[in-house]
Amino acid sequence: MPEQGSLTFVLGGARSGKSRHAETLVSACPAPWAYIATAQAFDDEMRERIALHRDRRDGRWHTVETPLDLADAIGRIPGGQALLVDCLTLWLTNVMLAERNVEAACQDLANMLARPRGPWFVVSNEVGLGIVPDNRLGRAFRDAAGRLNQMIAAKADAVLFMVAGLPMKVK
Amino acid sequence: MPEQGSLTFVLGGARSGKSRHAETLVSACPAPWAYIATAQAFDDEMRERIALHRDRRDGRWHTVETPLDLADAIGRIPGGQALLVDCLTLWLTNVMLAERNVEAACQDLANMLARPRGPWFVVSNEVGLGIVPDNRLGRAFRDAAGRLNQMIAAKADAVLFMVAGLPMKVK
Amino acid sequence: MPEQGSLTFVLGGARSGKSRHAETLVSACPAPWAYIATAQAFDDEMRERIALHRDRRDGRWHTVETPLDLADAIGRIPGGQALLVDCLTLWLTNVMLAERNVEAACQDLANMLARPRGPWFVVSNEVGLGIVPDNRLGRAFRDAAGRLNQMIAAKADAVLFMVAGLPMKVK
Numbered sequence: 464m465p466e467q468g469s470l471t472f473v474l475g476g477a478r479s480g481k482s483r484h485a486e487t488l489v490s491a492c493p494a495p496w497a498y499i500a501t502a503q504a505f506d507d508e509m510r511e512r513i514a515l516h517r518d519r520r521d522g523r524w525h526t527v528e529t530p531l532d533l534a535d536a537i538g539r540i541p542g543g544q545a546l547l548v549d550c551l552t553l554w555l556t557n558v559m560l561a562e563r564n565v566e567a568a569c570q571d572l573a574n575m576l577a578r579p580r581g582p583w584f585v586v587s588n589e590v591g592l593g594i595v596p597d598n599r600l601g602r603a604f605r606d607a608a609g610r611l612n613q614m615i616a617a618k619a620d621a622v623l624f625m626v627a628g629l630p631m632k633v634k
Numbered sequence: 635m636p637e638q639g640s641l642t643f644v645l646g647g648a649r650s651g652k653s654r655h656a657e658t659l660v661s662a663c664p665a666p667w668a669y670i671a672t673a674q675a676f677d678d679e680m681r682e683r684i685a686l687h688r689d690r691r692d693g694r695w696h697t698v699e700t701p702l703d704l705a706d707a708i709g710r711i712p713g714g715q716a717l718l719v720d721c722l723t724l725w726l727t728n729v730m731l732a733e734r735n736v737e738a739a740c741q742d743l744a745n746m747l748a749r750p751r752g753p754w755f756v757v758s759n760e761v762g763l764g765i766v767p768d769n770r771l772g773r774a775f776r777d778a779a780g781r782l783n784q785m786i787a788a789k790a791d792a793v794l795f796m797v798a799g800l801p802m803k804v805k
Numbered sequence: 806m807p808e809q810g811s812l813t814f815v816l817g818g819a820r821s822g823k824s825r826h827a828e829t830l831v832s833a834c835p836a837p838w839a840y841i842a843t844a845q846a847f848d849d850e851m852r853e854r855i856a857l858h859r860d861r862r863d864g865r866w867h868t869v870e871t872p873l874d875l876a877d878a879i880g881r882i883p884g885g886q887a888l889l890v891d892c893l894t895l896w897l898t899n900v901m902l903a904e905r906n907v908e909a910a911c912q913d914l915a916n917m918l919a920r921p922r923g924p925w926f927v928v929s930n931e932v933g934l935g936i937v938p939d940n941r942l943g944r945a946f947r948d949a950a951g952r953l954n955q956m957i958a959a960k961a962d963a964v965l966f967m968v969a970g971l972p973m974k975v976k
Contacts, residue, residue: 633971
């Protein structure tokens with residue numbers, strides 16, 4: 464079990480078992496557990512993915528849906544409570560689609576995560592290991608996601624890289 | 635040399651040296667070696683890739699071409715014989731193109747690999763570390779491949795993640 | 806600080822902190838430091854990326870812009886001087902766009918890097934961990950990049966895989 468004021472960053476590809484592994488880590492902390500979901504259900508495919516994740520979590524999870532104001536939502540979590548944020552990549556997508564200031568939003572989030580008030584766990588996607596996207600938006604998103612992951616990893620006490628459901632210790 | 639009844643899972647990106655590394659591991663076991671190839675030559679590009687791989691293997695390799703019925707083919711390998719399956723990702727592509735039941739096929743395969751009857755080695759691609767594919771089929775394939783990799787990694791005695799031809803020990 | 810005649814290979818995805826980490830490693834060697842930049846500014850987006858990287862480097866860096874003749878440029882670096890080559894993937898793109906012989910160029914480069922005459926550092930992108938590119942050129946590039954990375958990693962004394970700004974030791 465991680466210490467009270469600690470940040471664990473769980474990074475991985477699509478279907479690498481990030482969320483499940485992070486949930487397992489949180490479940491080892493005393494309940495109740497806070498869950499901040501950043502996903503927005505734009506279509507049936509997304510609704511299905513969200514429902515799949517939700518079905519895994521029982522009543523000891525307190526879920527807050529927060530597509531945009533993530534730093535604020537984290538600030539409202541009671542001190543000492545275990546927290547899972549899932550995931551930064553969807554949040555970043557929402558911030559970019561809402562045409563907010565990406566740099567400022569990422570900096571706010573990093574500042575909030577730099578002072579964890581409980582055992583905090585944050586999930587994010589690694590998206591930079593394929594070939595260069597063929598459109599400018601894809602490249603901009605990939606750059607922003609990579610920069611954000613670096614900012615959070617620098618502040619984290621532990622960083623895990625998920626490969627086929629298994630964690631590799633990076634930090 | 636791995637133990638008689640053991641499963642080694644070799645995972646990596648395109649041209650990461652997965653197949654070559656797995657062949658080296660198998661070659662350290664007593665010959666003959668069984669090789670189950672899942673590739674299908676649809677076009678010249680694929681035919682060329684298959685020929686390149688085949689040219690590396692000498693007469694001690696017994697090759698079986700199995701685009702679809704992989705669990706059955708593995709079941710017919712003599713007990714105690716070293717086996718290389720290359721690779722799961724192409725097999726999954728074949729299963730999806732043939733419109734078979736993906737979930738059932740993956741479960742059958744996982745059940746077969748859970749009880750290795752020799753030193754068995756399975757090669758697969760990690761495909762989930764780029765940006766989100768822009769079409770639903772690409773996303774469905776990526777999800778299915780990630781889920782399959784997690785199932786096999788969970789049952790494996792050893793999991794290697796290949797980076798530029800070099801193995802990183804995951805499990 | 807690495808030894809005089811040594812090659813360190815820093816591999817990672819887009820925005821994984823490869824360049825910054827390699828610069829930090831070079832900065833621990835005695836100045837001046839040679840910097841071979843392979844980027845070509847075709848458009849504003851690229852010009853901006855190049856300027857961002859350049860702004861990080863002070864006057865102790867001696868920069869040589871070398872989009873194509875990389876082995877020759879490395880051959881002209883004074884013995885004993887720390888060298889950073891950033892990056893192989895852009896160089897490979899240039900070689901392919903110029904329709905040069907890719908295999909010969911990669912072999913020349915690998916031969917040159919096999920005999921480092923100082924603490925040498927080479928940065929490259931891992932591009933093979935997404936789904937299969939939907940066009941033949943993308944697949945050809947991905948294959949060539951993977952093959953090149955394997956060649957260089959085989960000759961390197963140290964290989965680092967960058968994840969969210971943090972190095973994982975591969976070799």
